[in-house]
Amino acid sequence: AVVSAADIGKLTFRPAANANGAGYAAFTWTVYDGNASSDNVGTMTLNVTAVNDAPTLSNGTTVTLTSTSEDVTSSATTVSSLLSNAGYGDVDSGAASGIAITTTAGNGGWQYSTDSGANWFNVGSVSGSSALLLSSTAQVRYVPDSANGETATFGFRAWDQTSGSATAGASKGLADTSTSGGGSAFSTNSAQASLAVTSVNDAPTIGNAVSGQNATKDTVFSFAVPAGTFVDIDSEDTLTLSATLADGSALPGWLSFNPATRTFSGTPGNGDVGNLTIRVTATDGSSASVSTTFGLTVNNSNLPPVVSNTVVDQTSAQNGSFSFTVPSGTFTDPDSGDTLTLSATLADGSALPGWLSFNPATRTFSGTPGNGDVGNLTIRVTATDSGNASVSTTFGLAVANVNDAPEVSGSLNAQTAAQSGSFSFTVPSGTFTDPDSGDTLTLSATLADGSALPGWLSFNPATRTFSGTPGNGDVGNLTIRVTATDSGNDSVSTTFGLAVTGSSVGTDSRVDTDSRVDNGDPEFRINSGAAVPPSAPVLPAITVAPNAPVTLGALFSPASLGALNAGGAADNATATATIFQASQHMPQASSAPVSQIASAFAQGAASGSASLFESSLGSFPSFNTGGALGGSSSLAGLFSGINLPSLSPMAVFSGGSWRDINTSGANTGRLTTPLGGVAMQFAPGLERQLQHIGDDAQQRLAAMEQALLDIGQRAGDRQHG
Numbered sequence: 001a002v003v004s005a006a007d008i009g010k011l012t013f014r015p016a017a018n019a020n021g022a023g024y025a026a027f028t029w030t031v032y033d034g035n036a037s038s039d040n041v042g043t044m045t046l047n048v049t050a051v052n053d054a055p056t057l058s059n060g061t062t063v064t065l066t067s068t069s070e071d072v073t074s075s076a077t078t079v080s081s082l083l084s085n086a087g088y089g090d091v092d093s094g095a096a097s098g099i100a101i102t103t104t105a106g107n108g109g110w111q112y113s114t115d116s117g118a119n120w121f122n123v124g125s126v127s128g129s130s131a132l133l134l135s136s137t138a139q140v141r142y143v144p145d146s147a148n149g150e151t152a153t154f155g156f157r158a159w160d161q162t163s164g165s166a167t168a169g170a171s172k173g174l175a176d177t178s179t180s181g182g183g184s185a186f187s188t189n190s191a192q193a194s195l196a197v198t199s200v201n202d203a204p205t206i207g208n209a210v211s212g213q214n215a216t217k218d219t220v221f222s223f224a225v226p227a228g229t230f231v232d233i234d235s236e237d238t239l240t241l242s243a244t245l246a247d248g249s250a251l252p253g254w255l256s257f258n259p260a261t262r263t264f265s266g267t268p269g270n271g272d273v274g275n276l277t278i279r280v281t282a283t284d285g286s287s288a289s290v291s292t293t294f295g296l297t298v299n300n301s302n303l304p305p306v307v308s309n310t311v312v313d314q315t316s317a318q319n320g321s322f323s324f325t326v327p328s329g330t331f332t333d334p335d336s337g338d339t340l341t342l343s344a345t346l347a348d349g350s351a352l353p354g355w356l357s358f359n360p361a362t363r364t365f366s367g368t369p370g371n372g373d374v375g376n377l378t379i380r381v382t383a384t385d386s387g388n389a390s391v392s393t394t395f396g397l398a399v400a401n402v403n404d405a406p407e408v409s410g411s412l413n414a415q416t417a418a419q420s421g422s423f424s425f426t427v428p429s430g431t432f433t434d435p436d437s438g439d440t441l442t443l444s445a446t447l448a449d450g451s452a453l454p455g456w457l458s459f460n461p462a463t464r465t466f467s468g469t470p471g472n473g474d475v476g477n478l479t480i481r482v483t484a485t486d487s488g489n490d491s492v493s494t495t496f497g498l499a500v501t502g503s504s505v506g507t508d509s510r511v512d513t514d515s516r517v518d519n520g521d522p523e524f525r526i527n528s529g530a531a532v533p534p535s536a537p538v539l540p541a542i543t544v545a546p547n548a549p550v551t552l553g554a555l556f557s558p559a560s561l562g563a564l565n566a567g568g569a570a571d572n573a574t575a576t577a578t579i580f581q582a583s584q585h586m587p588q589a590s591s592a593p594v595s596q597i598a599s600a601f602a603q604g605a606a607s608g609s610a611s612l613f614e615s616s617l618g619s620f621p622s623f624n625t626g627g628a629l630g631g632s633s634s635l636a637g638l639f640s641g642i643n644l645p646s647l648s649p650m651a652v653f654s655g656g657s658w659r660d661i662n663t664s665g666a667n668t669g670r671l672t673t674p675l676g677g678v679a680m681q682f683a684p685g686l687e688r689q690l691q692h693i694g695d696d697a698q699q700r701l702a703a704m705e706q707a708l709l710d711i712g713q714r715a716g717d718r719q720h721g
Contacts (some may be wrong), residue, residue: 002032013046018091020050054181055097055158058087059189067196070144074195076117080136086191088158096161098138100131100177100186106152108144108197114168121170123154133159133173135166142195147233149199158187203288204232204239210280210294215268217301221255225262230282230290239282246277246293255296268298270336302387303334311381311395314365318374318402322356326363331383331391340383347378347394356397365397371435374401403488404435412482412496417470419502423457427464432484432492441484448479448495457498466498475502 003011015024025046031038063085068074079099088097101123104110110123112132117139126132134140142152157177163185164175181188207228215221230239243257243264244250251257255266255276264278276296283289309330316322331340344358344365345351352358356367356377365379377397384390410431417423432441445459445466446452453459457468457478466480478498485491 015046015048018053018093020048022047024048050092052095052160052162052183052185053091054184055088055090055095055160055187057083057089057158057187057189057191061086061189061191063191063193065142065193065195067198068142068144069198070149070200071146072144074142074144074197076113076139076141077193078136079134079138079140082140082156082191082193083136083158086158090158090160092160096136098133098135098159098161098166099156100133100159100164100175101126101140101154101156102128102131102177102190103153103155105154106142106144106195106197107148107150108142108152110152110154111141111143112167113139113141114166119169121172124172128178129176130174131157131177133161133164133166133175135161138167140193142197144197147202148197148235150197152195152197153192155190155192157190160185199234201237201284201286201288202233204230204237204282204284204290206290206292207231210292212295212297215296215298217268217270217273217298219301220265220267222263222265224264225280227262229280229292232282232284234284237284237286239284242281242283244279244281246279248279251278252276264296270300272298273300274298300335302338302385302389304389305331305333305338305340305383305385305391307391307393308332311393313396313398315398315400316369317400318369318371320402321366321368323364323366324397325365326381328363330381330393333383333385335385335387338385338387340385343382343384345380345382347380349380352379353377369399371401371404372437374399374437401436403439403486403490405490406432406434406439406441406484406486406492408492408494409433412494414497414499415466417468417498417500419470419472419475419500422469423467425466425498427466427482429464431482431494434484434486436486436488439486439488441486444483444485446481446483448481450481453480454478470500472502474500476500 013025023045025048027044029042029044030040063082065077066075080097082099083097090097101110104123104126111120112123112134113120114135114137116137120141123132123140140154144150144152157180159175165173167173175185177186180186207230208226210225210229213221213223225241230241232239241257241259241262245252252268252272254268254272255264257264274297276298277293278296279291279293281289281291307330309327311326311330314322314324326342331342333340342358342360342363346353353369353373355369355373356365358365375398377399378394379397380392380394382390382392408431410428412427412431415423415425427443432443434441443459443461443464447454454470454474456470456474457466459466476499478500479495480498481493481495483491483493
């Protein structure tokens with residue numbers, strides 16, 4: 001062929017595929033000028049350098065390995081066998097061979113061996129960028145998971161070992177196969193090895209134990225066996241559940257089992273109380289099975305006790321021993337074997353009264369009611385079972401009253417009545433008491449010997465008041481019995497003395513037993529009128545409001561006797577009843593307060609340790625030893641014109657003894673001993689002077705003395721009130 005000089009650079013040589021070597025090809029050439037060729041001939045020799053060619057595999061080839069069962073490891077297959085069955089080729093003569101495993105699949109695991117099966121290692125995790133390199137002499141096998149049948153596979157490329165290192169034992173050779181074909185060490189095409197794993201039925205197993213269950217008598221019971229209780233590694237297998245008692249016998253009649261929902265249900269009765277052991281069995285499609293058991297306790301539901309018999313009402317008598325035992329059949333409990341405990345309160349839940357106790361062990365009430373316990377009670381008895389359920393019933397308890405006699409709670413003071421004077425005395429309200437609440441006392445009065453009261457003295461039971469006016473024939477001492485009778489006709493009595501004093505000499509049974517007054521000399525009292533004899537060391541003082549008038553009416557005449565009042569001076573000095581107004585011109589006590597005679601007996605403000613007194617007549621009245629002047633029977637005549645020194649002695653009671661009044665000279669009427677406000681009595685000896693006074697005058701004197709005593713009593717009442 002003629003090649004122009006311009007096309008010489010376009011000459012190419014393409015050796016045969018995969019052909020190479022020195023002097024692989026040659027050609028001769030001459031120069032041609034368009035007319036003739038040169039005589040000399042040149043020779044061109046071509047050497048072809050060898051280059052690697054990637055191995056090849058048939059595209060999409062699947063190499064089927066010998067199958068195995070799920071419980072058996074597959075037989076080993078050599079890499080060279082895999083390549084041969086996968087259409088392996090390599091144009092490079094004498095090239096080494098092997099595979100690069102890029103993928104694996106299966107529930108079990110692929111393994112390799114590089115020492116003819118002496119040792120096996122897991123292929124592990126591989127990928128296109130981290131492929132496991134195995135030489136042609138290596139072996140592979142599959143280990144199933146012993147659970148399910150499957151098809152296990154792994155993918156690979158052919159490897160000519162021109163790059164990378166083959167795996168040796170546990171030392172894995174890994175390579176990136178993402179560059180393949182051409183001059184690379186890896187085939188462009190991939191192949192797959194496939195191994196069929198046949199299923200072998202596996203019996204189900206227990207995944208989780210079933211916990212014990214509780215049911216209650218007469219209560220609906222439901223329990224579903226948890227879904228994870230049984231497992232079957234055969235993924236496509238279906239389990240069927242069944243239930244019996246542990247010994248294989250049928251479930252009790254009250255208990256049913258639904259296999260579809262895995263649920264036990266039912267309502268146990270009283271006869272089902274107790275413990276069961278239940279067996280649940282799971283069976284797969286090949287009739288392989290496994291069982292588990294659990295306990296089921298049927299508890300006795302607590303039913304409250306009931307009242308089987310009413311309790312009859314009871315009675316008790318005041319102060320009598322009471323005992324009552326609640327009958328044993330009063331309460332019953334539907335729960336067999338349950339124990340009842342009894343307790344007792346009043347119907348409103350409050351505690352039993354103090355006198356009444358209850359013994360739960362013996363079911364007995366006991367006690368002795370007192371007077372304050374008389375009445376009706378409603379008692380609640382409660383029975384409580386071991387489950388704290390309870391029931392109650394009530395019964396009445398009437399405590400009957402036993403009449404108690406009334407009692408004397410306070411003594412009665414002796415009383416005094418003056419002849420021809422009005423007498424009134426009310427028995428104090430607290431003199432008698434009755435232990436029986438609500439009982440009514442009726443009072444009556446007799447003499448101490450049971451005989452009737454004297455005609456002049458009457459007793460009003462409604463007001464508890466004695467009243468009357470004793471006459472001359474009634475003078476003397478009485479002992480009066482007052483009796484209180486209750487509605488049960490029980491009674492009690494007390495007595496008091498009543499002294500009726502005569503008016504002829506102004507007798508007063510309460511005066512001192514001094515020899516000078518043994519015959520009943522009248523006294524002008526300066527005390528509260530209490531029945532305390534003048535021999536007492538101190539008599540109570542009487543203090544009244546300043547200038548408080550106590551009018552005596554027309555008892556005294558003429559009015560020239562002075563102011564008829566009783567009361568303290570402006571400075572609240574001690575005072576008592578008197579008919580005399582003290583003088584305002586006291587020479588020994590110019591600053592002494594204006595007072596009555598009784599006030600003068602108290603210590604005067606200006607006289608230091610002595611007190612002065614005068615009458616408005618100019619001198620203190622005394623009694624003529626020869627009787628009243630002119631023989632007048634009037635009180636005014638009795639006192640008129642009598643001088644103090646005309647009678648000896650004059651005496652006052654002070655500090656527990658009688659003291660004479662100094663009647664001489666300038667000290668007339670002066671008390672030489674300080675009295676300190678102690679009340680005294682002024683007692684002129686009048687017995688001889690009054691012997692010839694007429695009855696009318698004597699009655700006036702008695703009336704005067706009674707009036708003075710009454711005034712003193714009222715003044716004392718004001719003081720102590």
